[in-house]
Ligand SMILES: Nc1ncnc2c1ncn2[C@@H]1O[C@H](COP(=O)(O)OP(=O)(O)OP(=O)(O)O)[C@@H](O)[C@H]1O
């Protein structure tokens with residue numbers, strides 16, 4: 001039997017299981033690309049208007065850190081700026097999710113064994129997952145390129161955006177294919193792959209905002225390659241070549257690892273552990289902590305590093321010429337008040353808050369995976385009360401995400417205050433002030449878990465929607481009533497400006513109410 | 529004395545499927561109650577309702593005198609559960625899981641734990657992800673058997689165990705019974721139920737089709753009687769005797785299928801005809817269950833490994 005036997009069958013199976021989610025993701029990204037380009041063309045009908053209106057973007061460290069350098073000072077260049085980084089990250093996440101889901105997750109849950117015993121070769125699962133991910137990436141690339149062409153901008157720049165999407169998505173396909181071989185858990189593989197993606201982002205953010213030789217470090221990051229394609233600017237199509245080479249190398253490495261390990265195992269064999277439990281492992285809380293402490297540690301380290309980077313970038317913000325037009329534009333983009341530095345810090349903290357929201361949602365949704373795997377059944381057949389079990393993970397989600405914002409506030413504050421002008425306390429306060437919005441995300445996850453357990457994962461969709469509204473809502477000129485759906489829209493403008501006290505209180509009430517309904521509903525429903 | 533488990537008219541629907549359709553179940557204190565039925569007949573669903581994990585759509589159920597849905601947490605102090613499908617935390621060791629579940633139930637007796645680990649030959653320092661299916665099952669068994677509770681709820685507890693370990697489980701269950709514990713034992717392994725259970729209930733399509741001691745249930749089926757007679761009788765004639773369902777010639781012998789309650793009567797008639805050899809075979813448990821599972825009567829004596837009583841002439 002060929003080791004690839006059954007690949008097409010598995011590919012069809014994977015497509016059948018994922019077609020709606022994958023299609024929705026592809027459409028969302030294509031719509032985003034189209035929407036921001038169309039809206040920018042409305043705003044700046046001519047390149048001259050764009051050059052006048054967006055001149056400040058060219059040497060704005062905060063924008064550069066987040067989105068990379070502006071490809072060109074033209075309408076199309078401004079219109080594609082956010083899509084480059086947004087599309088890279090999105091395409092990378094899509095590839096990551098597809099590859100991991102059809103390889104390690106299947107293997108961990110034992111379903112692959114069922115298939116592997118049939119007429120399915122050893123490489124078939126990985127091959128079909130890689131194929132599906134690549135197809136999704138290429139489809140996203142083609143469709144977003146076409147959608148840009150439809151707005152009337154140049155064809156080569158549009159195709160270059162497609163190359164951006166391909167570069168990020170393909171390399172991440174390879175990265176994930178390797179990561180799933182290394183550990184025997186879905187979670188562990190996710191940690192490695194997302195860690196590499198995060199590193200790639202941080203490296204290019206640091207490089208792009210530095211001067212001299214350090215700038216070249218961006219070439220070490222595949223997100224750096226994606227951004228250097230520079231659609232509507234340099235249009236470096238050839239960058240697809242190193243991406244293809246890197247992907248091929250990663251896939252070869254993944255294949256070598258796959259050949260060397262057993263089904264179900266990782267490269268690192270599990271070590272024996274303690275024969276008796278630590279005294280603290282005696283309650284649902286003890287168990288939840290034991291299960292989730294690794295992830296909290298990882299996130300904390302990541303947030304500390306990100307915080308230091310953001311603070312470091314903030315120091316260079318001050319060096320931007322204090323052009324009133326620049327300040328005005330940044331304010332309009334972020335709704336912030338205070339100095340330019342304050343606006344920058346506020347924007348970055350809001351981003352970190354969305355990340356903390358993601359941590360909170362992931363941590364709360366552990367409830368669902370514990371339930372659907374059947375592990376919750378073993379616990380709830382002991383004297384543990386339902387509310388008590390829910391709280392064991394819920395409290396961790398709440399406290400953990402709040403803790404991450406404290407970590408972010410302290411590291412950003414310390415690192416930015418090295419330049420003077422910034423008070424650590426103000427930055428920490430601004431970071432903490434985002435917590436109510438973060439908790440609304442956790443509350444939403446708990447609400448879904450309690451009311452509609454099979455749809456718990458919709459909490460991720462809600463979070464993605466909040467990001468879209470915050471990033472593109474203003475460009476798309478959505479009405480305030482729609483923008484206000486995102487909890488991150490009610491944070492006021494800290495540091496430097498005023499806190500939106502009623503907004504924060506409202507968020508707090510919403511968080512408590514959603515969580516409470518979730519708990520009540522969970523106590524009344526079947527374990528499913 | 530109120531029964532430990534009493535369910536009457538339990539109904540449970542999942543969307544359009546009716547998992548339980550008016551199920552009645554009574555388990556008395558101190559008995560091991562076998563719970564049998566084909567796949568998908570509703571055994572695990574019943575057990576989940578008894579544990580308060582699912583809420584019944586209709587009917588009435590009490591467990592140890594309380595409502596399993598309302599008083600779930602209190603009741604769980606007094607029972608231990610082995611799920612049908614044991615899933616453990618992959619990055620915890622077996623020993624950690626045993627301790628955790630034991631502590632949640634109110635404490636672990638280290639002596640008992642060690643004794644069970646030895647009896648089941650389980651290495652508690654391995655990560656759960658690296659256990660085989662049988663070893664995962666053992667973790668759940670050790671956790672349940674090491675707690676000092678009056679009720680054991682066991683959903684296919686020996687699936688995946690090798691025969692040696694199954695024997696260990698049988699011994700532990702027998703000990704538990706001696707100590708006066710009650711057990712509800714769902715199983716597909718009939719010999720296990722035959723050895724361990726005082727009474728059994730058979731469920732099919734969400735209803736109990738039969739309940740009682742094995743002797744009671746046997747009574748309802750047919751035995752096979754094969755005899756060589758010195759004074760032969762035609763099968764047609766023998767088929768007329770009360771309690772005889774069918775009769776035929778088999779290698780010069782008379783083979784009868786007889787209501788188990790009429791065996792004595794038929795033997796008297798055969799005796800009068802001069803018995804040279806006689807085989808009388810009660811229905812095997814397999815046959816008993818096959819008949820109940822499939823809802824069709826099955827004659828005894830079709831299986832070769834059945835218990836045989838050779839009566840010399
Ligand atoms: N959560 C659920 N959702 C939908 N249907 C369910 C659910 N749980 C059980 N069922 C259905 O209820 C019926 C009874 O299932 P149950 O698991 O109780 O059977 P069982 O007797 O334990 O079978 P087995 O011997 O295979 O373990 C089956 O038809 C099953 O498909």
Ligand SMILES: [Mg+2]
Nearest residue numbers: 571572612683
């Ligand atoms: Mg079952």
